[in-house]
Amino acid sequence: MSAPEYHFNPSESPNYGFTIPDHPSRYLRAFLAFIDAYHAWDLDLIVDCFDDQLEHRILPSSLGRPVLNKRQYREYLKGVMPLFKRFKVTIHEVIEADEKMTVHASSIGESASGIPYANEYTIIVHFVPVPPGSQALPKMRLVKEFIDSAFSAKFFAEERARAKLREAKVTTV
Incomplete structure (x- = not known):
């Protein structure tokens, strides 16, 4: 008897469907605080997750960022x-x-003009090591954020154009 044929289904992969561990590392807690700051849409909270020596790259390099x-x-x-x-x-x-x-993460949202937003990321983070015994969350010093470049280029160009049109309508009224 032959073995049944196997078909890969990513939604059934053990690497999909991340759950926060019962005892996350301080680095994971710091990253989750970063995500929480994004969910709060609070500029100060987001930026506070970074070290003063931050180097942030949006990649791939073909984007020219x-x-x-x-x-x-x-x-x-x-x-x-x-x-x-x-x-x-x-x-x-x-x-x-x-x-x-x-x-590996993804995001969904809605633009100011009501257009759906969806992107996918691979984010590589290097944290500043925290001394043993410290209760402080580590800060992110190096961030490499790989994005869905085709979607992002189109979305942001179009959304910025719509924002300019909204501004022009407000100034002419």
């Missing part, structure tokens, strides 16, 4: 946040190695 420090990333977010009414992140998988972490 510059490396941003903490101040620059704050300014970038200040420009992006008004483009959204809603934004929610789902974590699919987390791989930790000491103070380094790789996360």
Whole structure:
């Protein structure tokens, strides 16, 4: 008798459907605080998750995005946040190695003009190690955020154009 044929179904994979462990590491707790800050849509809380020496990259490099420090990333977010009414992140998988972490995540949301938003990410984070005994959550020093580049380029170009049209209507009224 031959073995039954196997068909891979990602929704049944043990690497899909991330659940927070009963005792998450301090690095995972720090990353979850970062996600909570995004869910609160609070610029100060988001930026507070970063070390003062932050290097943030939005990749792939074919997008031509510059490396941003903490101040620059704050300014970038200040420009992006008004483009959204809603934004929610789902974590699919987390791989930790000491103070380094790789996360597969996706997000859904709604733009300020009511257009659905959906993106997928692989985020590589290097945290600043925290001294033993410290209760502080570690800060993120290096972030490499791989995005769905085709969707992002189209979505943000179109949403910024719609925002300019809304502004023009307000100034002419």
